[in-house]
Amino acid sequence: MAASEKREDPSSTLLTVTIAFTANALVAAAKSVAAVLTGSASMTAEAAHSWADTGNQVFLLLAERRSRRPRDKSHPMGYGREAYVWSMFAAFGLFTAGAVVSIVHGIQEIIAPEPASDFLVAYVVLAAAFVLEGISFVQAFRQTREAAREMERHTLEQVLLSSDPTLRAVFAEDAAALVGLVVAFAGVSLHQVTGSPLPDAVGSIIVGVLLAVVAVVLIDRNRRFLVGQGVTPDIERSMARRVLEHRDIARLTYLHMEFVGPRKLYLVAAVDLQGDHPEHEVAVALRRIERELEDHETVEEAVLTLSTPDETALRF
Numbered sequence: 001m002a003a004s005e006k007r008e009d010p011s012s013t014l015l016t017v018t019i020a021f022t023a024n025a026l027v028a029a030a031k032s033v034a035a036v037l038t039g040s041a042s043m044t045a046e047a048a049h050s051w052a053d054t055g056n057q058v059f060l061l062l063a064e065r066r067s068r069r070p071r072d073k074s075h076p077m078g079y080g081r082e083a084y085v086w087s088m089f090a091a092f093g094l095f096t097a098g099a100v101v102s103i104v105h106g107i108q109e110i111i112a113p114e115p116a117s118d119f120l121v122a123y124v125v126l127a128a129a130f131v132l133e134g135i136s137f138v139q140a141f142r143q144t145r146e147a148a149r150e151m152e153r154h155t156l157e158q159v160l161l162s163s164d165p166t167l168r169a170v171f172a173e174d175a176a177a178l179v180g181l182v183v184a185f186a187g188v189s190l191h192q193v194t195g196s197p198l199p200d201a202v203g204s205i206i207v208g209v210l211l212a213v214v215a216v217v218l219i220d221r222n223r224r225f226l227v228g229q230g231v232t233p234d235i236e237r238s239m240a241r242r243v244l245e246h247r248d249i250a251r252l253t254y255l256h257m258e259f260v261g262p263r264k265l266y267l268v269a270a271v272d273l274q275g276d277h278p279e280h281e282v283a284v285a286l287r288r289i290e291r292e293l294e295d296h297e298t299v300e301e302a303v304l305t306l307s308t309p310d311e312t313a314l315r316f
Contacts, residue, residue, distance in 0.1 A: 013167050013262075014064050016139050020170045021057035023136040024177075027129040028054050034125040039116040041109040041197065042187035045102035045204035046129070049180055049211060052098035053173050056090035060166045063087050067261050071300070078300055080261010081226060087165035088222040094173065095215035102208030109201035116200065119192045126188070130181050137174035144171055151234065161232055164262040165222055176214045180207045231257045231265065240316040243269055243293070248285055250274045253311035264300040267293065272307040282306065 028050035035043040063086035071078035141155070144167060148158035159171050187203025190196075231239075236257065244252050254270035273285060286304045293302040 012143050013164055014061075016136075016143055016170050017057055017060045017064060017166055019139050020136045020174060021054065021061065023132040024050050024054040024057060027132050027177075030125045030128060034121050037118045038122045038188075039114050040119075040122055040184075040188050040191065041106055041116075041200045042184035042191075042203040042207065043122050043125070044105050045207045046126075046180060046184045048101040048105070049098045049177065049207060050129070052094050052096075052101075052211075053177065055097065056093050056169065056173065059086045059090035059093065060169055063090075063166050076301070077260045077266060078264060080259075080264045080300065083165050083262050084222045084225045087169055088219060088226070090169055091215050091218035091222060094211055094218070099208045099210075099212035099215055102204050102211060104208075106201045106204030106208060109197055109204060113197040113201070116188075116191055116197065119188060122188045123185070126181055126185050130178065133174055133177045133181065136170070137178060140167065140171040140174055143167060160221065163225065163229075163259045163264075165218075165225065166262070168221060169218055172214050172218060176210055180210060183207055183210070225259055228258045231259070235265075237316045239265070239267065240314060242296070243271065244316070246289060246292070248274050248289060251307055251313040253307040253313055254305075255314060260300050263298055265298050267299055267302045268305075269302070270305050270307045270311065272313075 028047060031043060031047035031050050034040070035047045063083040066086065067080050067083035069079040069082075144158055144162070145155050147162065147164075147167075148155045151158060153161070159168050162168055183203050183206050187200040187206075190199030190203075236255065239257060240252060240255055243249060243255070249271045251272035252269060253272070254268075256268040257265050260266045271289075273282060277285070286306075290302040290304050293299050293304075
């Protein structure tokens with residue numbers, strides 16, 4: 001895992017977010033025009049969804065930019081957790097501007113239905129939106145699949161477990177967008193065929209519920225990383241082996257790691273050094289090993305202490 005985290009290029013995530021922003025902005029404008037021309041509840045919900053996604057990409061771009069700043073005296077662990085803060089804002093935006101608006105509009109359409117027209121415009125816009133959203137999703141899927149292969153995980157498992165909140169958000173939002181477009185197409189089609197606005201209104205509510213579920217999942221994942229998300233067993237094994245492979249370390253009796261940002265770990269370990277050296281030499285050796293561990297791109301800071309003779313060695 002540690003090796004795969006190292007190979008993951010943050011610029012790939014920035015490209016993924018940029019593509020998503022461009023696609024969503026174009027789609028949102030087209031859907032808004034179609035919603036006005038057709039009066040479709042599903043199209044209105046889709047327009048709200050796309051504008052929410054477009055605004056969210058701004059938060060995600062901020063997350064990428066601000067989380068990359070190097071650590072300083074005021075932030076000794078760096079600014080990595082800013083990614084989870086801004087991604088949390090994006091998730092709340094998806095919930096309020098996307099889910100709530102879609103559900104409320106659908107309910108209003110059921111209570112006071114309005115006639116719809118120009119269905120061809122809706123179909124054309126939905127088809128174009130599917131292509132643009134598909135391009136964005138393919139980029140997110142490729143990046144996630146590559147990381148999943150390195151981790152020997154399934155792609156969806158990587159989406160949930162990844163320490164990269166921006167990639168997770170783009171993947172989830174684009175997947176929800178594609179599903180929402182299918183639902184909107186069904187709602188508009190049934191509205192045209194039956195002449196009843198009810199399927200269209202129900203489609204709007206379904207889109208809203210879908211966005212709410214995605215938003216809640218994203219909020220929960222960001223919350224976990226903000227409060228100190230521990231690593232998965234595969235990362236722990238990988239890093240433990242790396243520590244034990246060091247030429248100066250004989251035993252490892254304690255290991256603690258948590259994420260302090262995307263692909264960034266805080267590591268604390270209790271070790272037994274090879275040989276029996278004077279105290280001042282041991283202190284120098286510990287500091288040197290810490291710096292060598294920090295040479296790995298995923299280790300933001302390493303802190304080592306000495307094991308006592310009665311402590312049991314960890315086995316990995």
